[in-house]
Amino acid sequence: MHKKPQLSKPCILVVDDDQATCFLTTEALKKEGYKVVVGANGEDAVHLFKQESPDIILLDVEMPLKNGFDALQEIRQLNEGANVPIIMITGLDDTISVDKAYGIGATDFITKPINWSILGHRIRYILRANHTFLNLKHSESSLANAQRIAKIGNWEWDVQSDELYWSPEIYRIFGLSPEVDSSTSKAFMRLIQREDIMHLKIALGQAKNGDRRFSYERKIVCFDEQERIFIVQGELITDQDDKALHISGTVQDITERRNAEDRIIHLAYYDTLTGLPNRQLFQETLTQTLQAEDYHNKLAALLFIDLDRFKQINDSLGHSFGDKLIKVVARRILNYLRKSDLLSRNHTNADGDVARIGGDEFIALLTHLEHKNDAKTIADRLIEKISEPIQIDGKEIVITASIGIAFYPDNGDDFISLLKNADTAVNATKEQGRNNSLLYTLAMSKQSEQKLTLENELRKAIKNNELVVHFQPQIDTATEKVIGVEALVRWVHPEKGFIPPDAFIGLAEETGLILPLGKWVLNEACHQAKKWQESGLENIKISVNVSSKQFLYDGFIDDVKEALTTSNLEPQFLDLELTEGALMGDGTEIINRLEAIKALGVTLSLDDFGTGFSSLSYLTRYPLDTLKIDRSFIMNIGLSDDEAIIKTIIGMAHSLHLNIISEGVETEKQLDFLRQYDTQVIQGYLYSKPLIAEEIAKFIAEFNLSTGAHEEVQPQRGNKSGIQQTSAAAN
Structure with a gap:
């Protein structure tokens, strides 16, 4: 220019x-x-x-x-x-x-x-x-x-001559050529889809007849065969006598804006991983369904679907693997609900009636049910479908699910109450062993409230020092002397009195309170062991049970160092007891953690061997010192085939030069059997129940004196550390 x-x-x-x-x-x-x-x-x-x-x-x-x-x-x-x-x-x-x-x-x-x-x-x-x-x-x-940037063009229609002026941008918007295409009202009407022409003509007619302004939004297939969304706006211009002269207006291509809005809406209402509705959309859909006039007093069910042990899979195999697994499960849920023969023909919106509301949590709405048992049957069949083997990245995996079921209107007449009660039911399902479904009952809510109350009280108990550590002696049957103790945490409630460990240890694991609780037990045990040494009870080893959450906690090794440092306890007198669950996962990471602990001079035991996902690879790959035979095997000596299992475990331990501790020994018959197969260290009520620190010190002194035990301890067969192995648990 x-x-x-x-x-x-x-x-x-x-x-x-x-x-x-x-x-x-x-x-x-x-x-x-x-x-x-x-x-x-x-x-x-x-x-x-x-x-x-x-x-x-x-x-x-x-x-x-x-x-x-x-x-x-x-x-x-x-x-x-x-x-x-x-x-x-x-x-x-x-x-x-x-x-x-x-x-x-x-x-x-x-x-x-x-x-x-x-x-x-x-x-x-x-x-x-x-x-x-x-x-x-x-x-x-x-x-x-x-206009080019905004994708907007202007036009003017002379209502007397029926001539229509288009700005150059309108040609570009519609994919037209000024040299070929004329700017007339008839040419414009040819752009409009047949079903929309009448709507546009009505809008133009209303503008001519007094409405003056109009706005019209529609999809139009342009000459380049691309479908776009346009908004056509206009205003009637009249003369002094209010006679229509022309209509001036604009045409704007709002395709990108609408697509962006659709994407925003999709992000707001749909799960990005699975494409399923999220909680917000599901809630709106459920509310509309249940508030419809034709659904009054009809039966519906809300299913709360929670995958079992998904976090363990996610942590061990990676988040990418976990995402792929979630997508497969989502498809299985959808496909099953679409095809279920127990759903009424009126249940046609299976896609909209399933949502993902959390990492491993889904919910589904079943409507027009004939009987409550139908929901239970659907849930159980869905669990079977989910648990079919899945192939991902060359690995075959089986995952199970727990489902809680709440019914409309019996268990709630809105989304919040139904979700709350279905969640309560799924928690009850998990407590009863997982891989099952349960119908909600009022008793579940009462139990859940009691559990929540207990959780809050446990927090206070840790803070207010209401917890105590008891100690159960472990006896070397060859020398008939106490060589160590197992530390067991106990809760003495100021109002409820003694609360058994199985009532709060699992709760502590579930809520994460096991971290401060476990650290407290570790410190108490180390300090008490040092006090005993200073009082003359030498060579008594103490073991502390470590939960899987503790073991995988990044600060755990520092906690062990701190406990040893502040108590001045020599590390060879501390044994850390791990369950098989703690050793599942990334093998390299597990080995690194175990070796870091061993480098401190602390010994390691594998607790409850044979009760979980027992694997010989644990014993050969990991730097363990001791196997503990669980009391569930010991109690069945003479009554079942568990004797064969015990013999096998003892034989493996001896061949791998591992120490053995048998816990839960209560009868002479059990003791004789274990002695017969060269299991020296025994723990159980046959010798003593768990005692407080003062009582256990007296017990050790009297027991060792009465049996004439020597002051020096002779090491067991295969003991890698040269110190007699014991066990301790925080449960």
């Missing part, structure tokens, strides 16, 4: 081979205050234009070297010359030259002889007109650019 005219001292280029004409023109223009540059031929004209950038050019037609027409044409082809006013000077009767000049881009013409008295006024008028033209063009360019 040519620069905007400067009305103060504009520059005029005068080009004429007649020196007299040039002189007179120059003088006349200088008197009017203009700056004048003079050239003698067409080549001068082009050169001086490039050099001076004049605001207006007076150009003679007939000149040597290059005539005025050629110079005009060349200047117009320059970017800067497109809009500069060019006035051609020609003879009085030279109409042919005038026509030709206009044809190739002249702004105006002046005939010879020139009227010098009005020349300045004419130049001033042309400059002012060009200034207005440039401003208008700039405004149009800005508007066109803004």
